Amino acid sequence: xxxxxxxxxxxxxxxxxxxxxxxxxxxxxxxxxxxxxxxxxxxxxxxxxxxxxxxxxxxxxxxxxxxxxxxxxxxxxxxxxxxxxxxxxxxxxxxxxxxxxxxxxxxxxxxxxxxxxxxxxxxxxxxxxxxxxxxxxxxxxxxxxxxxxxxxxxxxxxxxxxxxxxxxxxxxxxxxxxxxxxxxxxxxxxxxxxxxxxxxxxxxxxxxxxxxxxxxxxxxxxxxxxxxxxxxxxxxxxxxxxxxxxxxxxxxxxxxxxxxxxxxxxxxxxxxxxxxxxxxxxxxxxxxxxxxxxxxxxxx
Amino acid sequence: xxxxxxxxxxxxxxxxxxxxxxxxxxxxxxxxxxxxxxxxxxxxxxxxxxxxxxxxxxxxxxxxxxxxxxxxxxxxxxxxxxxxxxxxxxxxxxxxxxxxxxxxxxxxxxxxxxxxxxxxxxxxxxxxxxxxxxxxxxxxxxxxxxxxxxxxxxxxxxxxxxxxxxxxxxxxxxxxxxxxxxxxxxxxxxxxxxxxxxxxxxxxxxxxxxxxxxxxxxxxxxxxxxxxxxxxxxxxxxxxxxxxxxxxxxxxxxxxxxxxxxxxxxxxxxxxxxxxxxxxxxxxxxxxxxxxxxxxxxxx
Numbered sequence: 001x002x003x004x005x006x007x008x009x010x011x012x013x014x015x016x017x018x019x020x021x022x023x024x025x026x027x028x029x030x031x032x033x034x035x036x037x038x039x040x041x042x043x044x045x046x047x048x049x050x051x052x053x054x055x056x057x058x059x060x061x062x063x064x065x066x067x068x069x070x071x072x073x074x075x076x077x078x079x080x081x082x083x084x085x086x087x088x089x090x091x092x093x094x095x096x097x098x099x100x101x102x103x104x105x106x107x108x109x110x111x112x113x114x115x116x117x118x119x120x121x122x123x124x125x126x127x128x129x130x131x132x133x134x135x136x137x138x139x140x141x142x143x144x145x146x147x148x149x150x151x152x153x154x155x156x157x158x159x160x161x162x163x164x165x166x167x168x169x170x171x172x173x174x175x176x177x178x179x180x181x182x183x184x185x186x187x188x189x190x191x192x193x194x195x196x197x198x199x200x201x202x203x204x205x206x207x208x209x210x211x212x213x214x215x216x217x218x219x220x221x222x223x224x225x226x227x228x229x230x231x232x233x234x235x236x237x238x239x240x241x242x243x244x245x246x247x248x249x250x251x252x253x254x255x256x257x258x259x260x261x262x263x264x265x266x267x268x269x270x271x272x273x274x275x276x277x278x279x280x281x282x283x284x285x286x287x288x289x290x291x292x293x294x295x296x297x298x299x300x
Numbered sequence: 301x302x303x304x305x306x307x308x309x310x311x312x313x314x315x316x317x318x319x320x321x322x323x324x325x326x327x328x329x330x331x332x333x334x335x336x337x338x339x340x341x342x343x344x345x346x347x348x349x350x351x352x353x354x355x356x357x358x359x360x361x362x363x364x365x366x367x368x369x370x371x372x373x374x375x376x377x378x379x380x381x382x383x384x385x386x387x388x389x390x391x392x393x394x395x396x397x398x399x400x401x402x403x404x405x406x407x408x409x410x411x412x413x414x415x416x417x418x419x420x421x422x423x424x425x426x427x428x429x430x431x432x433x434x435x436x437x438x439x440x441x442x443x444x445x446x447x448x449x450x451x452x453x454x455x456x457x458x459x460x461x462x463x464x465x466x467x468x469x470x471x472x473x474x475x476x477x478x479x480x481x482x483x484x485x486x487x488x489x490x491x492x493x494x495x496x497x498x499x500x501x502x503x504x505x506x507x508x509x510x511x512x513x514x515x516x517x518x519x520x521x522x523x524x525x526x527x528x529x530x531x532x533x534x535x536x537x538x539x540x541x542x543x544x545x546x547x548x549x550x551x552x553x554x555x556x557x558x559x560x561x562x563x564x565x566x567x568x569x570x571x572x573x574x575x576x577x578x579x580x581x582x583x584x585x586x587x588x589x590x591x592x593x594x595x596x597x598x599x600x
Contacts, residue, residue, distance in 0.1 A: 205483060217597055261600055297518050
């Protein structure tokens with residue numbers, strides 16, 4: 001089955017306690033689609049870049065088999081994000097957000113994307129998320145992400161989007177902000193009332209949890225010795241999750257649990273290096289090894 | 301096998317967003333021993349109370365089969381702690397600590413406690429923890445807890461204690477403070493260098509993790525709808541953990557994992573009500589039901 005993802009393709013400048021990188025490949029749709037590409041060769045990307053976007057990054061995305069028909073290239077500069085992580089690596093301080101060509105982004109879903117069964121609305125303005133939903137016509141599973149900005153400043157639009165998605169995938173801080181509940185489980189239950197039939201909450205080093213009205217699942221994070229740079233971990237998680245689901249075309253509770261573990265495994269690779277550097281040399285065998293390790297560390 | 305626990309028996313005044321309670325039964329050794337008593341009828345308590353300590357609390361501890369020979373009753377008032385929890389229920393603000401008779405506590409281990417195989421040094425001054433270790437002579441497994449005060453102000457003594465214990469059981473904030481490492485896994489690895497062969501880190505709503513130099517295990521918290529009052533959760537966890545180990549007398553990795561899940565299950569009951577109110581009506585059947593539920597929510 002194929003997946004459509006709409007989100008950002010960006011150049012990131014990131015500083016962590018372990019080093020820094022400038023204008024590296026980033027963006028939610030990038031992390032998502034590269035991660036999903038380890039599971040399915042039918043990932044279709046909708047995003048926009050500027051004239052400065054390096055050919056080598058397009059080559060990399062092409063090499064991962066990602067369909068770039070929906071990647072517009074327009075006059076101007078590519079979206080650029082600068083951030084810094086402190087010693088806990090738990091949250092970034094944004095130093096600069098230069099929207100550039102992303103400011104006037106109006107997602108156009110190419111005709112041959114429109115029948116995709118799996119749709120991921122990465123973290124963009126919820127009005128654009130709804131716009132994309134209006135352009136697809138055969139979706140089996142729609143998941144979306146969001147962020148503190150939209151929760152605070154586009155809440156009405158976000159609540160409208162939530163009525164139309166099956167799964168909301170957010171982190172614990174966003175879940176607290178969106179629901180007004182301080183405890184993770186209570187926040188997830190509250191969000192179910194907003195529309196999604198499933199909520200997945202990413203908890204960084206504490207792993208991920210998901211619930212519906214009738215099920216609950218908890219996955220640990222893969223036990224890394226060191227988190228080097230968390231940028232993209234959430235989108236990489238979502239990409240592994242959706243990629244595995246699309247490749248198996250099975251959205252049963254049991255398979256969704258496996259997909260969540262694949263998501264945490266993919267995120268564990270992402271955070272080992274800046275940008276998508278780790279993904280460039282990643283193999284499916286390494287993924288399977290960590291999947292088995294997560295099983296081993298949770299068995300009792 | 302029998303367990304000796306040394307720690308506090310206290311009267312607590314606690315306020316949470318859901319209510320408050322005054323001079324309720326509390327204390328680390330109380331929570332620990334009551335929790336352990338659900339697994340073994342050979343729990344031996346070393347602590348001190350004042351003349352004001354209500355007979356009904358002694359009756360309750362007796363009813364749980366806890367050996368109180370080591371519970372001194374001396375002139376003065378019982379240790380009293382007052383604390384308040386905010387909306388996140390994640391950490392208490394201490395309003396008052398009246399040590400009272402606990403100030404001059406010098407633990408005396410009764411002769412018929414000295415051959416106990418399992419020893420738990422609850423959160424007391426590390427010098428007293430070492431003092432107790434000098435009085436037992438047949439221990440198979442020694443675990444200890446500590447707190448921010450001792451880490452900051454009695455660090456040398458704490459480091460000495462750590463050389464003599466098998467397992468350190470602390471929460472994530474304490475692990476960060478003790479190790480100087482911000483990431484939980486890194487903090488646990490660092491602490492292994494201080495002496496314990498195993499570290500267990502309690503992460504509240506995120507569950508617990510344990511590692512040795514050759515193993516790693518992650519347990520979720522039991523998915524409660526609501527945390528009502530977290531007071532005593534850590535000691536209740538430790539009591540379930542040690543109680544299950546002592547009852548089975550098996551300290552293999554596999555059994556330690558089960559013991560950790562029993563610990564998280566016991567903690568999940570503790571936080572459902574003030575003081576030890578939930579424990580007063582708890583049954584072994586309820587414990588087994590939640591143990592099975594934790595298994596179910598981690599399987600994939």
